[in-house]
Amino acid sequence: MSTTPAPEQPRGHELVVVANRLPVDSRTLPDGATEWVTSPGGLVTAMESVMRTVDSGAWVGWAGSPGEAPDPFEADGMSLYPVRLEQQDVERYYEGFSNGTLWPLYHDVIVDPVFHRTWWDSYLSANRRFAEAAAPVAARGGTIWVHDYQLQLVPRMIREKRPDVRIGFFNHIPFPSVELFSQLPKRNSILRGLLGADLLGFQRESDTLNFVAAVRKLLGYHVDGTTISVPGLGAAPRREVEARTFPISIDSAAVSALTEDPDIRARAEQLRHDLGDPDKVVLGVDRLDYTKGIRHRLKAWGELLDDGAIDPHDAVMIQVATPSRERVEAYRQLRDEVELTVGRINGEHAPLGRPAVSYQHHSFDRRDMTAMYMAADVVLVTALRDGMNLVAKEYVASRPDLRGVLVLSEFAGAADELRAAVLVNPHDIDELKAAILKALAMPVEEQEEAMRSLRHQVMENDVQTWAHDFLDHLGHVGAEAQAAVPSVRLRGDEPSDPAAVDEALRTFSDVPRLLIATDFDGVLAPIVEDRDAVQPDAEALAALRDLAELPGVAVALVSGRALEDLNGHTRMPSSVVLVGSHGAEVGALPPWMQAEVLDRSSLSMTPEKEELLGTITAELRRISRAHPGAEVETKPTAAVLHTRNATGRGGHNATESALEYATSLPDVTVTPGKEVVEFAVVHTSKGVAVDALARASAADAWLYLGDDVTDESVFATAEERDVTVKVGGGDTAAGLRIADTVAAREVLQRLRELRSEQS
Ligand code: GDG
Numbered sequence: 001m002s003t004t005p006a007p008e009q010p011r012g013h014e015l016v017v018v019a020n021r022l023p024v025d026s027r028t029l030p031d032g033a034t035e036w037v038t039s040p041g042g043l044v045t046a047m048e049s050v051m052r053t054v055d056s057g058a059w060v061g062w063a064g065s066p067g068e069a070p071d072p073f074e075a076d077g078m079s080l081y082p083v084r085l086e087q088q089d090v091e092r093y094y095e096g097f098s099n100g101t102l103w104p105l106y107h108d109v110i111v112d113p114v115f116h117r118t119w120w121d122s123y124l125s126a127n128r129r130f131a132e133a134a135a136p137v138a139a140r141g142g143t144i145w146v147h148d149y150q151l152q153l154v155p156r157m158i159r160e161k162r163p164d165v166r167i168g169f170f171n172h173i174p175f176p177s178v179e180l181f182s183q184l185p186k187r188n189s190i191l192r193g194l195l196g197a198d199l200l201g202f203q204r205e206s207d208t209l210n211f212v213a214a215v216r217k218l219l220g221y222h223v224d225g226t227t228i229s230v231p232g233l234g235a236a237p238r239r240e241v242e243a244r245t246f247p248i249s250i251d252s253a254a255v256s257a258l259t260e261d262p263d264i265r266a267r268a269e270q271l272r273h274d275l276g277d278p279d280k281v282v283l284g285v286d287r288l289d290y291t292k293g294i295r296h297r298l299k300a301w302g303e304l305l306d307d308g309a310i311d312p313h314d315a316v317m318i319q320v321a322t323p324s325r326e327r328v329e330a331y332r333q334l335r336d337e338v339e340l341t342v343g344r345i346n347g348e349h350a351p352l353g354r355p356a357v358s359y360q361h362h363s364f365d366r367r368d369m370t371a372m373y374m375a376a377d378v379v380l381v382t383a384l385r386d387g388m389n390l391v392a393k394e395y396v397a398s399r400p401d402l403r404g405v406l407v408l409s410e411f412a413g414a415a416d417e418l419r420a421a422v423l424v425n426p427h428d429i430d431e432l433k434a435a436i437l438k439a440l441a442m443p444v445e446e447q448e449e450a451m452r453s454l455r456h457q458v459m460e461n462d463v464q465t466w467a468h469d470f471l472d473h474l475g476h477v478g479a480e481a482q483a484a485v486p487s488v489r490l491r492g493d494e495p496s497d498p499a500a501v502d503e504a505l506r507t508f509s510d511v512p513r514l515l516i517a518t519d520f521d522g523v524l525a526p527i528v529e530d531r532d533a534v535q536p537d538a539e540a541l542a543a544l545r546d547l548a549e550l551p552g553v554a555v556a557l558v559s560g561r562a563l564e565d566l567n568g569h570t571r572m573p574s575s576v577v578l579v580g581s582h583g584a585e586v587g588a589l590p591p592w593m594q595a596e597v598l599d600r601s602s603l604s605m606t607p608e609k610e611e612l613l614g615t616i617t618a619e620l621r622r623i624s625r626a627h628p629g630a631e632v633e634t635k636p637t638a639a640v641l642h643t644r645n646a647t648g649r650g651g652h653n654a655t656e657s658a659l660e661y662a663t664s665l666p667d668v669t670v671t672p673g674k675e676v677v678e679f680a681v682v683h684t685s686k687g688v689a690v691d692a693l694a695r696a697s698a699a700d701a702w703l704y705l706g707d708d709v710t711d712e713s714v715f716a717t718a719e720e721r722d723v724t725v726k727v728g729g730g731d732t733a734a735g736l737r738i739a740d741t742v743a744a745r746e747v748l749q750r751l752r753e754l755r756s757e758q759s
Pocket of ligand 1: 387
């Protein structure tokens with residue numbers, strides 16, 4: 001496969017897939033160089049077809065070996081971004097929490113789930129690494145599609161960084177009943193992680209319903225059908241998240257086409273011959289996994305031979321059991337048991353020179369797989385629990401001749417669609433034996449009738465349709481979420497046409513009741529290095545003071561500085577409202593403003609919030625005690641964990657613990673920064689403050705001047721009649737741009753002039 005370094009993507013990728021594994025495997029060439037080979041699989045095939053329809057697609061995942069990750073590279077028209085996993089992550093995040101805890105629990109506890117807290121820590125930090133790799137590479141307004149149970153925390157982690165993108169999640173394995181799911185330590189964090197997505201896809205309707213029931217019962221969120229109302233992160237508004245069923249499929253046409261290949265046909269014939277030309281060939285193909293019901297199948301087959309119901313000269317079973325997760329204890333045990341059973345059956349029943357069960361513990365290429373499907377009279381899919389089971393669909397797609405019988409477990413997702421199969425409860429060994437005999441004896445006409453119906457289902461609903469359906473749907477549900485995110489209205493640093501600014505000011509001054517609000521640093525005073533040495537523009541302040549005296553005009557200063565600090569530098573009269581700490585501190589209001597509006601807004605502390613802040617402070621203190629050097633700072637409306645002085649990995653671990661704790665707090669604004677995490681119980685921003693002040697002053701329109709990123713939250717809330725002015729350069733959601741503090745002073749003076757003319 002040809003690979004090149006990934007080109008720079010200044011605008012990011014339109015579609016980003018995030019999965020545990022990249023769709024490639026590395027191979028070391030004789031000269032020591034590394035070559036990447038596309039790894040076969042349904043998801044890869046599905047995504048290839050979708051990637052062709054977008055301008056720029058990317059895949060984020062682990063390259064398969066621990067330690068140093070390769071640099072991003074380009075392969076088959078897609079940019080690949082490898083995520084680094086250390087050996088310890090492989091053991092704890094992947095083999096541990098993913099395959100030792102989640103996998104058995106999500107498959108109805110066929111084996112006992114094992115849980116260790118260190119596994120969870122690693123799951124959390126590995127998920128964060130995937131999210132950190134994915135968030136920056138998506139284009140503005142692009143789509144990120146996260147796959148499977150290993151990455152359930154990633155949707156929320158991405159949303160925290162990129163509220164502008166559409167986020168989809170697809171769960172390839174079952175979602176358990178709420179009773180079983182409730183056993184999972186950290187269950188609520190998992191649910192909250194998933195609910196960061198706009199759309200959650202599941203294989204079967206029962207999975208979708210199980211998930212929604214868990215959200216309702218464990219988080220108490222309001223649910224309408226399968227639409228969940230999720231409280232916003234921090235100051236963000238509520239979001240609607242949809243759960244929906246999308247049964248995955250295969251590249252049906254490609255599989256079917258392989259059966260036309262003369263070489264593969266010849267292999268199928270040769271295979272039957274090699275097995276001694278039996279009347280019937282029965283096939284099982286699975287990863288060697290305890291969910292697949294391989295032991296049950298062998299037990300049934302062994303008993304049929306014991307009973308004499310099957311003559312080993314007439315019928316042979318092939319069992320492909322592809323190696324899987326061999327370092328996980330339950331899988332080692334399974335392998336031992338399966339191999340013991342196969343040995344016993346062959347020892348007791350195999351005719352000389354031929355097997356009763358041909359057991360293959362290695363993988364085959366796609367062409368050999370197709371040859372096996374073509375050679376098989378019966379395929380046994382006896383999973384005890386399976387998200388979908390693609391083998392069932394592959395067998396159907398491989399039988400354009402309409403021959404063959406599929407015996408299919410009710411507990412595989414495929415059973416919802418493939419109703420014409422011989423459906424079976426694999427736990428009932430007698431029923432399974434009867435189903436196998438029925439399949440072996442099925443008359444050709446009956447086989448054809450069933451296979452026609454199965455093929456209709458599989459050929460119509462292929463993996464391409466599945467992927468397009470999911471993404472189409474995500475497009476609809478994500479559109480609303482995106483509308484809530486401010487869009488950039490002005491780029492670069494070119495000031496707006498002065499005539500346009502003046503026109504906006506004229507129209508604005510004609511409105512009966514106005515709110516004029518402005519940031520301080522960078523607007524009323526040039527930015528200086530020493531914040532205490534700031535020199536406000538006296539004329540600009542004078543204009544504001546005068547404006548505040550005019551009828552129908554409210555004036556406010558809104559700053560990141562603490563209220564006291566702001567007051568000290570501006571010395572404004574009581575007619576001007578001062579708002580400090582990004583909206584968390586509001587000074588006295590003039591008597592004519594409705595103070596109760598502010599009391600009701602999320603700006604104010606309530607006894608509940610005081611209590612919540614106390615709880616958070618106590619928990620952060622506990623975390624800081626466990627990691628020497630970490631410290632907790634308390635503010636009137638927030639608690640802050642500082643990890644700058646923590647020793648060794650303490651800083652990292654304390655941050656991880658704090659962020660994990662954060663996932664259990666829906667109504668708290670958590671802002672991670674450089675070696676600091678802030679938990680604020682008052683959901684404030686300058687935007688929230690200006691909105692509340694506009695209502696408290698009954699303003700018909702407001703004008704806001706700001707220069708900083710924190711002012712964007714104000715610009716974003718503007719409606720048609722409001723005027724938003726960015727001071728200085730940079731992308732902004734404001735409608736107008738002026739150059740500097742001098743221009744800001746002129747705007748305020750002009751407003752004073754226009755409004756004075758009216759009174
Ligand atoms: C998970 C869910 C869901 C197997 N051996 C070889 C080989 N295979 C291929 C099969 C099939 C695939 O592997 C296995 O897919 P399954 O669907 O049976 O199962 P899982 O691996 O458990 O996958 C499952 C699936 O995700 C998709 O959402 O259906 O329920 O558990 O395609 O053909 N392929 C080749 N050589 C082998 O030896 N080439």
